[in-house]
Amino acid sequence: MALSKRSKAAAPPPAVQAPASAVADVSLPTDPFLAGRELLGRCPDGALLQTRWDRWGRDLIEGLAPIYDIPAVLPRIIEGIIAAHDQRKPSLRQRDLERSYQPDWYQQSSMVGYAMYADRFAGDLNGVRDNIDYLNDLGVTYLHLMPLLKPRTGPNDGGYAVASYREVKPELGTMDDLEGLADELHGNDISLTLDLVLNHVADQHDWAVRARAGEAKYRDYFFCYADRAQPDLLEQTLPEIFPDFAPGSFTWDDDMRGWVWTTFNAWQWDLNWANPDVFCEFADVILYLANRGADCLRLDAIAFIWKRVGTDCQGQPEVHAITQALRAIAHIAAPALILKAEAIVAPQLLVPYLGQGEHAGKVSEIAYHNSLMVQIWSALAARDARLMARALGRFPTVPTTSAWGTYARCHDDIGWAIDDADAAAVGYNGFWHRRFLADFYKGDHPGSFSRGDHFQVNEETGDRRTSGTAASMTGIELALSSGDEGLLQLAIDRLHCVYAMVYGFGGIPLLFMGDELALTNDYGFVDVPEHADDNRWLHRPAMPWTLAESRSDLGTVHGKVFSAVRHLGHTRRELPQLHAATQTEVLVPHDPAIVLFVRRHAAGLYVGVFNISDSWRTFPGGFLRNLGLGGDSARAFEHLQGQQLALLDEISIPPYAAWWLTA
Numbered sequence: 001m002a003l004s005k006r007s008k009a010a011a012p013p014p015a016v017q018a019p020a021s022a023v024a025d026v027s028l029p030t031d032p033f034l035a036g037r038e039l040l041g042r043c044p045d046g047a048l049l050q051t052r053w054d055r056w057g058r059d060l061i062e063g064l065a066p067i068y069d070i071p072a073v074l075p076r077i078i079e080g081i082i083a084a085h086d087q088r089k090p091s092l093r094q095r096d097l098e099r100s101y102q103p104d105w106y107q108q109s110s111m112v113g114y115a116m117y118a119d120r121f122a123g124d125l126n127g128v129r130d131n132i133d134y135l136n137d138l139g140v141t142y143l144h145l146m147p148l149l150k151p152r153t154g155p156n157d158g159g160y161a162v163a164s165y166r167e168v169k170p171e172l173g174t175m176d177d178l179e180g181l182a183d184e185l186h187g188n189d190i191s192l193t194l195d196l197v198l199n200h201v202a203d204q205h206d207w208a209v210r211a212r213a214g215e216a217k218y219r220d221y222f223f224c225y226a227d228r229a230q231p232d233l234l235e236q237t238l239p240e241i242f243p244d245f246a247p248g249s250f251t252w253d254d255d256m257r258g259w260v261w262t263t264f265n266a267w268q269w270d271l272n273w274a275n276p277d278v279f280c281e282f283a284d285v286i287l288y289l290a291n292r293g294a295d296c297l298r299l300d301a302i303a304f305i306w307k308r309v310g311t312d313c314q315g316q317p318e319v320h321a322i323t324q325a326l327r328a329i330a331h332i333a334a335p336a337l338i339l340k341a342e343a344i345v346a347p348q349l350l351v352p353y354l355g356q357g358e359h360a361g362k363v364s365e366i367a368y369h370n371s372l373m374v375q376i377w378s379a380l381a382a383r384d385a386r387l388m389a390r391a392l393g394r395f396p397t398v399p400t401t402s403a404w405g406t407y408a409r410c411h412d413d414i415g416w417a418i419d420d421a422d423a424a425a426v427g428y429n430g431f432w433h434r435r436f437l438a439d440f441y442k443g444d445h446p447g448s449f450s451r452g453d454h455f456q457v458n459e460e461t462g463d464r465r466t467s468g469t470a471a472s473m474t475g476i477e478l479a480l481s482s483g484d485e486g487l488l489q490l491a492i493d494r495l496h497c498v499y500a501m502v503y504g505f506g507g508i509p510l511l512f513m514g515d516e517l518a519l520t521n522d523y524g525f526v527d528v529p530e531h532a533d534d535n536r537w538l539h540r541p542a543m544p545w546t547l548a549e550s551r552s553d554l555g556t557v558h559g560k561v562f563s564a565v566r567h568l569g570h571t572r573r574e575l576p577q578l579h580a581a582t583q584t585e586v587l588v589p590h591d592p593a594i595v596l597f598v599r600r601h602a603a604g605l606y607v608g609v610f611n612i613s614d615s616w617r618t619f620p621g622g623f624l625r626n627l628g629l630g631g632d633s634a635r636a637f638e639h640l641q642g643q644q645l646a647l648l649d650e651i652s653i654p655p656y657a658a659w660w661l662t663a
């Protein structure tokens with residue numbers, strides 16, 4: 001099966017044809033860059049679009065070149081760009097302009113992200129709009145609304161099985177409501193992130209319906225095999241994503257008379273991105289959502305979009321070329337829009353999603369720091385941060401124009417992505433450490449403070465992932481049931497320490513709805529037949545507004561946690577050192593329970609100090625002085641408590657304390 005067309009890169013690009021709507025009497029230059037420039041120049045706002053083309057046009061051509069027939073796709077792309085630019089309303093054009101003066105807007109330390117399901121937060125989109133005050137109170141500047149486009153009926157993987165990219169799920173509202181919400185968020189200095197599911201569509205999406213009805217054009221949008229030969233071959237190297245409830249990667253479909261590629265659930269049909277029509281459809285969808293007010297698109301399961309026999313079909317080179325081309329299109333038509341990669345992959349495979357080598361600075365601006373997330377939980381369970389320092393220390397440099405999305409919990413399970421070599425380097429066995437973490441966070445391990453559950457136990461590989469809220473995983477659920485006040489305070493401090501690492505690493509901290517109120521697991525998810533078999537709903541609770549309304553009551557658990565998390569966001573704002581352009585070094589200088597985040601910024605040195613254990617620890621202040629903190633005064637300023645810290649020879653640090661120090 002020749003799924004890759006990379007060989008095309010070597011051939012000289014054939015001449016570009018003018019689109020039907022363009023003035024076709026002038027022949028176009030054969031160089032696709034010049035041809036694109038010329039086509040843009042013919043539209044009313046030609047000079048502006050040409051200026052943007054000069055900046056991003058080559059990124060587009062280089063992204064397309066290894067995969068598509070440029071003369072065939074470029075005119076369609078240009079037509080789409082011109083149409084989208086034409087329809088872009090004045091307020092969004094103003095946003096484009098503002099962001100061209102502030103291209104690092106998503107890297108600034110004022111960024112505080114929040115992810116929520118609109119219905120679970122406030123019923124629907126208008127409900128979210130009515131509760132923006134709550135987000136302002138928390139200091140939120142970036143809102144990720146979980147999937148809200150029209151999903152299939154019946155099970156839909158929390159909305160990740162999209163039936164229409166141009167309609168909102170009716171229960172949540174309409175496209176106009178979404179646009180109104182985006183305007184209101186913008187007025188509150190909050191940018192809006194939406195999901196773009198591009199690996200698959202729902203089996204009820206029009207493309208799938210038409211493929212099933214036998215339309216050849218749409219059959220080519222998918223992968224379908226008449227017999228098991230190819231699926232069997234592919235499955236030899238494909239991982240199983242949902243071995244419990246959706247084993248295998250292909251699903252027989254009677255109407256298609258074949259095995260359809262379905263990496264995730266049987267009703268999520270993988271798209272064939274080698275087909276230029278699929279690329280052009282998504283280019284249009286991106287610009288459509290940008291014009292509705294999206295500031296950022298979260299590229300769902302982006303690793304999976306390119307298939308190659310003999311591989312795990314994740315992170316193939318074409319994934320990055322396609323992302324580069326899509327981003328260039330977005331930047332030419334709607335420069336205010338950025339991309340965020342959701343690639344939950346092994347640590348050494350993560351950085352290419354922010355751009356490496358030929359794609360440096362040309363793909364997604366943001367990527368989830370899955371590895372930091374895993375390492376925070378690992379360090380907490382083992383009371384040992386050496387593995388974190390080792391794993392993060394091996395991360396290659398990321399582009400200075402990118403930002404990590406740092407997080408402790410999201411709507412998904414935690415996959416224990418610990419690299420065997422990293423584990424061995426600090427004296428662990430990778431397999432048994434992963435097993436320990438899964439058991440620890442389920443609450444099965446002696447001494448565990450966590451209450452979670454296994455998600456997708458794979459008997460063949462021994463892999464088991466974990467579900468649970470941050471509060472349940474940090475011990476708040478257990479402490480509440482024990483009634484022990486001391487235990488409860490320790491658990492609150494533990495949750496705070498986790499979020500202080502997330503907010504104090506650099507990049508955009510992404511708070512998952514409910515964590516700020518220490519919401520524990522929602523065991524009622526089993527009563528909803530649609531998702532009773534998917535325990536990721538354990539950590540997707542609904543917003544309890546009575547609790548939220550008493551969030552300023554510092555005598556309650558939720559009040560304490562809310563005020564602490566809000567304080568992290570407000571403190572971050574004042575620390576330019578947390579701007580994402582600077583990289584973080586992770587050090588464990590002395591005691592494995594003390595971890596340092598060191599950021600050398602032109603504004604001055606920043607050192608985050610975290611005690612990830614439940615006991616008092618001491619460490620030598622000389623280490624901080626040698627890093628450059630304190631100078632002659634031998635004092636640093638600790639921002640979270642707003643006080644001086646004397647850098648004594650021996651510094652004592654309380655259990656789960658988090659200090660953000662500058663000189």
Ligand code: GLC
Binds near residue numbers: 157158300412
């Ligand atoms: C992403 C989503 C996850 C979903 C999967 C398939 O990983 O985060 O919730 O199940 O993609 O769309």
